[in-house]
Amino acid sequence: MPRLTRHFAHWPPGAPRTLDVADCNLFSHLEDSAARLPDKPAAIFYGKPTTFREMQAAAVALAGYLQQRLGVRRGDRVLLLMQTCPQFYASFYAVMRCDAVVVALNPMSTPDEIAYFAADSGARVLVATQDVAGRAVTLMDDGTLDACVVGALSDFAAPPEASPWLELPAIVREPRRAMPHPRCHDMAAALAAGAQPAPAQAKGEDLAVIGYTSGTTGKPKGAMLSHRNFCYTLAHRAHWQDDREDEDELLALPASHLAGMRVMLQAGRIGRTLVMLARWDAKAAVELIHRLRIRSWPTVPTMLSEVLGAADDAAHALSSLMRLYGGAAAMPDALAREIQERLGLVFLESYGMTEFCGLALSNPPQAARRQCAGVPVINCDVRIIDPVTLEELGPDQPGEIVMHGPTLFAGYLNKPEATAETHIEIDGKRFLRSGDLGYQDDDGYFYVTDRLKRMINSSGLKVWPAEIELALYGHPAVQEACVISARDPHRGETPKALIVLRPAARGTVKADDLIAWAREQIAAYKVPRIVEIVEALPKTATGKILWRVLQEEQDREERKALSTS
Template structure:
């Protein structure tokens, strides 16, 4: 299917993009030059303009160069979604260094591993009793020479910062170690003159993101400047949105028209590209949400931010959309500002999509990607007429996807048959840091081009849409039949009482494996196992039907909001 020739390809969207060969720092610099007074970040009632963010990033780059940081050196970011994050990120890149994004709520042991593995020389962390204490512990016996501590007080409205300081409500570490620097001090003492460096966008690593923590030892994916700039420009070409009722779909408007909800963590590829960087590309506002679960009941903080700041675009994982539709006081909030949403990180159950669109009047288009692809690979058209719910649509302009045999990844399977997705495009990472063994496992040459093997199973249907069936490692084999957990979960989500569902395979002597379903009910709802079993009998083939059903108050989620089937499966096996 050369360049994805299908009658359903979104109208007006080019099949290729070529305008992405530039350093990632230009995303900020161009916008700051064009829209200096536009608001970039919004945090607890305070805002920062693009000119202010650029000025601070330039000062950070100046400090890094003065501290002896050289091109290619690694600097770790242990920050939640606070307004310091984009300033630190762009400052690191302006110094020619590599940003190593780490989950700030990891344990000291987990953080220590990433610092050690990456060889990071410096860390930016938050002034917070827990985060800072974890940083102190994690940096022991590593190459880290400098720690910069970010306090949020100066990023709050003056009165709120003053009162918060008096009442002790602003997070603060008990005591800062001698030799560790305060963020505000290094910014104030540095000039806004970044070092003069030359970046090779295609070759130089910009950001290193760790992946594989849910399946094994985390690996650092080295992502170049053009891995990200291609992704931004390809999404810019592909997205089309109806901006006014009755209007025609058009590219996302620039210059402050849109406000993005920064609900996904920015240490993660989906959050950093789709919210932090994409808002910067378009001169849009970005609402900083450090903790989506904050508030009573949980998620109230997000609802209040939506009401107050009127986001027009949300990028999120399916569990966030579930949280919206099942929020107990939804009717009290005006969420009509939302125009469009991008869902990714995990398959979007069709029922979750339907309920969210019904309650908001917006449109969700599903994306597919991986940490190793910075992250977007495929996106469902943002046109309701050509969007196919349950699919991930088509590859981005300039990206190729092949479906290859599970046993021989150099061989393609026929259209309509399941196989492993292999990706070739400018967004595919350089490789895993210091892991030639892992690189050998995931890269394959087909027709002279390098393809990345995703570990995901899917097929291309007769109309050219790509359907993800499941993760290769999650597939359940029942008596020789393949059962894809996602397929069973999608059915369970259509039950009116089910809020979250997770399906795993459990060992069975006769059939090899049996299907087990874990179910969390919506607030105030309950059901019997017999009721769920009867529902499954009506809606799926016998071999797919869960033989075991367990009701849970909570289903384990990753920090990004993905359902952790692995944790449930491990619990089952350990029993």
């Protein structure tokens, strides 16, 4: 069988071998669903449904306000800073309706990080919820941002007494507060203003999202993704998983992360109801799945493990689930077996990158394999190369994973050199270099085995050591810093920092002091949970810190500890 098509023997029944998509604006997906299913809930948020008609109306009203009151024009970048909630849903589509570009930020982002994203993307307007909007106050004072639209999560949630079995987080219960700054605009007032947007013009090749992803240089890079990129990845999933509108889905992943964003956009496209959680809560997830008879759940291993522990009788409480899938973090074999034994379900693993609009490999639902990234999805060409010679390798030969397809990003915003470094040409086609090591077997299934780059995967969130090191070097007591990955029983991996202090700080600055300081500088998931103060770090003759030596030493110690436990 030809080497590039051998995986066709395991192709999902009924899925096409190739496909094309309409040249459209992503907003048209929500528009179509609202026309077909106006009274069906698009989202259910802590007991309160928002119908597709209401979601579309909110998106259109916000788009009109952004255009008429805040001057958002075609191609402008708009920052979104909020938890997973109906406001994010409506705001995303509002930006699409403006022909503008979404820059979705992790809700844990600090003021300095928001300032960087605004400056790098050129965004002047932020849409946020009040639990995080205060971080933008200084950015409006110094002129980084012109305006911020602020919403209250409680506006889209039912009162606590409506769902006594569901504990509402404090940020969801909190009533609408006064605006934190004169340049802030109340979202409820904006939706009620009735401003109408101009006709939409953006289509397939136009920029839709700038997805920020960190790298070995330490500073996040903005991957430019088009409407067409998303249309392809959504169309693929609809065929691959036989997506149906009657499969209500739990979204507990961050909507700001590409994985959660794709889930939200697929629901908007096919008319599926999303049950949204602003904050992860295993007990709430169990109650929602059980009471609302949720059938599909995109998730990560840590969430699944917690849910299985929180459900007294998982087989009964989670009996409505028909599909579990994910790809942000590797699924441990023991947990995959437990899911199959207790729930009778196979967890569908996949693999992708922000630069590839989130998906390049996926397990066929009818022929899934454990601890496997899957096979190339529709219209995608995935190969293994030698990372040094760039020679293409055959089955069972480990190397770097590279990928080509219609979801390949246009490049990094303002960084042509970084864009060039991530690409390679094979057979006249442009491939993305993933930086991940793996191999493919004789059947065309791919397995990810290691990292070529220094990425830490903490509960599915990608953390880059160089970015943390840059922050730590800002502390006046830090002379040298090296961040590596340490095993974490809950998160899988967690950052560990090895620090050499300046002479004047030795004996006075403690590890806890550095951890506390880091919490003020970077998002919580990036903060090193382990800090070890050392006398010196190993270096090359040119003074470069040998992080691989430190990582290998850490790995050896962890293997030793596991073997003696």
